[in-house]
Amino acid sequence: MGLRLTVSAPAYLLVALLASACTTTTTTTVSNEGVSKVTHDRTTRVQEADVRTRARARTDLAAGYYRNGQLAVALEEARRAAAIDATFADVYGLLGLIYMDMKVQPDAEANFQRALKLDPDNSELNNNYGFFLCNTGRVRESMEYFNRAIRDPLYATPARANQNAGSCLMRIKDYEGAERYLRRSFELDAGLAVPKFLLSRMYLATGQVDKATFYYNVLAKSVESSAESLWLGLRVARANADLRTESQLANELRQRFPQSPEAAALARNEFDE
Numbered sequence: 001m002g003l004r005l006t007v008s009a010p011a012y013l014l015v016a017l018l019a020s021a022c023t024t025t026t027t028t029t030v031s032n033e034g035v036s037k038v039t040h041d042r043t044t045r046v047q048e049a050d051v052r053t054r055a056r057a058r059t060d061l062a063a064g065y066y067r068n069g070q071l072a073v074a075l076e077e078a079r080r081a082a083a084i085d086a087t088f089a090d091v092y093g094l095l096g097l098i099y100m101d102m103k104v105q106p107d108a109e110a111n112f113q114r115a116l117k118l119d120p121d122n123s124e125l126n127n128n129y130g131f132f133l134c135n136t137g138r139v140r141e142s143m144e145y146f147n148r149a150i151r152d153p154l155y156a157t158p159a160r161a162n163q164n165a166g167s168c169l170m171r172i173k174d175y176e177g178a179e180r181y182l183r184r185s186f187e188l189d190a191g192l193a194v195p196k197f198l199l200s201r202m203y204l205a206t207g208q209v210d211k212a213t214f215y216y217n218v219l220a221k222s223v224e225s226s227a228e229s230l231w232l233g234l235r236v237a238r239a240n241a242d243l244r245t246e247s248q249l250a251n252e253l254r255q256r257f258p259q260s261p262e263a264a265a266l267a268r269n270e271f272d273e
Helices: 032-067 071-084 089-101 105-118 123-135 139-151 158-171 175-188 193-205 209-222 227-239 243-256 261-267
Strands: none
Touching (some): 032 071, 032 089, 071 089, 089 105, 089 123, 105 123, 123 139, 139 158, 158 175, 158 193, 175 193, 193 227, 209 227, 227 261, 243 261
């Protein structure tokens, strides 16, 4: 249920055209100074494109290491990318994620803010910074950035921004707000597991057992069981007075995940969150 990393890589195409024309009645002359300026501008654009291409390649490499959990290597590669192109927003967004996972909050925040200063309309950056703010306890502040991502009609994964916003609001038990975002996430992408899990858990916490049962059943059919899902399922079964299902899920939890916090809670008969 972690955060998905998306490092955007738009293609850049630079084309420089030099053209001159003459007819039998008009003569056009180009000064040496004019030709020199055009050539200089073209060279500058080509060099800038080459710098961005190299920085993007290095950032993509760093992102791969990040996704594999190789944070130290990812950090080194991302730093090299930033040294190549100090104006590339994506690399600072990636550095923000790396430092966030390394629990170095000041550096994470500084890099997220630098990324957004360079590219304030980047929806992935806004979503990731919102995630960071939520994880550092600034729930209300985070909503501004989730909403920026959600409002972007070109954003490729709005379901995840809605998911993150809903999950964040559940931390402060703002169930009304969480429900709105999580239901929207489910509508946009029914394949995501987290919204179904959180909706079931939220409805269970608010005594809406029928809705909790519905979303748990949808979840159970779409993902492999985990300690968290089994624990949720047996609690839903318990709320429905379905002793057979409760016992079945409890036994599976003990057998498959005996060292999990959920198995420990079961042993203590602590069913309320």
